[in-house]
Amino acid sequence: MNETKDNAVKIVLSGRIDSANAADTESEIIRQVSGKERLPVVIDMADLQYISSAGLRVILRLKKTNPDLRLTCVNPEVYDILDMTGFTEMMTVEKAYRIISVEGCEVIGEGANGKVYRIDGDNVVKTYKNADALADIQHEREVARLALVLGIPTAISYDVVKVGDSYGSVFELLDAKSFAKILAKEPERFDWCVREYVGMLKKIHGTVVPAGKLPSVKEDMLVRIRRAKAVLPEESGKKLVEMAEAIPDDDHMVHGDYHTKNIVLAGNEVLVIDMDTLSVGHPIFDLAHMYNAYVGYSENDPEVILKFQGFTQETARRFWHDSLAAYLGTKDERRIEEVADKARCLAYGYLIDWGNRHHADDSLISLWKSRLIALLPRVDDLAFEVKAGGGTDPDELEIEAAVDNLRKVLDFVDSRLDAAGCPMKYRMQLDLAVEEIFVNIANYAYAPGRGNATVRVEVSDDPVSVTITFMDHGKPFDPTKKADPDVTLSADDREIGGLGIFMTRKIMDDVKYEYVDGNNILTLKKDIK
């Protein structure tokens, strides 16, 4: 069988190739490439079950006459042989894609580009609507890998499979639940979701991306807003585009589609997924997309958000508001509204363009337009500042639970204690307790993964006392349940591990442990008078 396409010679090999038929196979190949030496050759190995060294030598000789040689649809057994013998390094070898069916599988997510199905307990497959999805899959894999290297916890696909007429990428997601599902099914965890959701967003926005690695979110938004300008009153369109152009460039990461279906809790770990829109730019762009996810798209129809996220419009709006408040670290409604308005300008510009291109209902597009036109006169620029660390609460520090951060934690605690006029002798004892607890969290709470700890220091006047609270969302661990080590034993007989917690209990007047919403909360209290 032989066909030439785009200049390349296509050869199909099937069955077994060993010393018994290698010579015949070779003469057939020579016949097919004769007169086409130097042309690219593609060998389709979909039906090849086995190849021995006699067969491999045939391919090596072919490589001499036709150096541009590609082996495709290679099954796993043949691939192993090619890999062991070094062929995968000498030429392009493409594995056959595993074919899977998603019929009857639970749909756990749905985005603009396709659906996510759970194929078994540990694995999900993300399918793509377009038939030629391989480039998209490759792109998402690359950006996910980049994000992971830069410290953003995410899932990376480990396999590409064929699903129907298109392709899918397979991820391992152990017992994963999206935040959308948690909000819908466990409303009592609302505050926990806000905290984790905002923590992850800040982590993303705090990540500097090396130049040239990711596209600019501003460029993408400008394309859309310039299109929207055409259907807006001249003055409004002009102001919107000018304000968007004036947003400062930024080399920090933005997600581009940061909503509660793209944040998942897998085991104890919070992961961000759906990385194909990952970009660099000012955080206002992420806030704009967030506004649309929770409010914009579903503005005139509560059914839309219920279908999209699985929770009510009321929950969506409250989640947007509380997340923005936590992100800005403020309870000042004026400040929240001010930043929300900036985000909404971009959000409506985006929606108007989206609506036009997707033939959305005219009444909906008109609503977005009127909202934007009403909004523009009270907004003069779209950038905003987030305070370092985000919070305005000087009594609280959130930091990665790592032993290397111990110094920073102690400096923070000391600064709070000094401000409260804590005597030196108590300061050392409190430091000691803080060190024990923080190092414990750093070593055990998230091992072998990573995560944050929050330390809060409060001083009360009557009686003068210090309360230090540690919070982490790692493995549940109640140090108050740990038995005291026997201090009369010799060093060798003594359980070294329990010493720190024993000392902490000795030093503090009160040690209380709670496990709430997946968080370890340890409260230490001591009178310092």
Next chain:
Amino acid sequence: MLNIEKNKDNDALVVSLEGRLDTTTAPKFEDELKNSLDGITALTIDIKKLEYISSAGLRVFLSAQKRMNAQGEMKVTHVSEAIMDIFEVTGFSDILTIE
């Protein structure tokens, strides 16, 4: 930040600590001791300039005490009031010989 100074006189060793003995610096102190105690019968740990000690540091004191019980004696000198409080709350004042 921990400075360790050693003065050896035959089988007597004086180790002076300056700075902080915590999770990050205790391993260094432990290694120093491990490599210097062969043949020592009198170990003195001078903590006049020690500003802070955590349980990681106390653990090293404890294992040194255990080893010296077997080969001689150990004492801890120039204990500040703040560190003495730590020794007391943690029960270490009963285990260590403090001068």
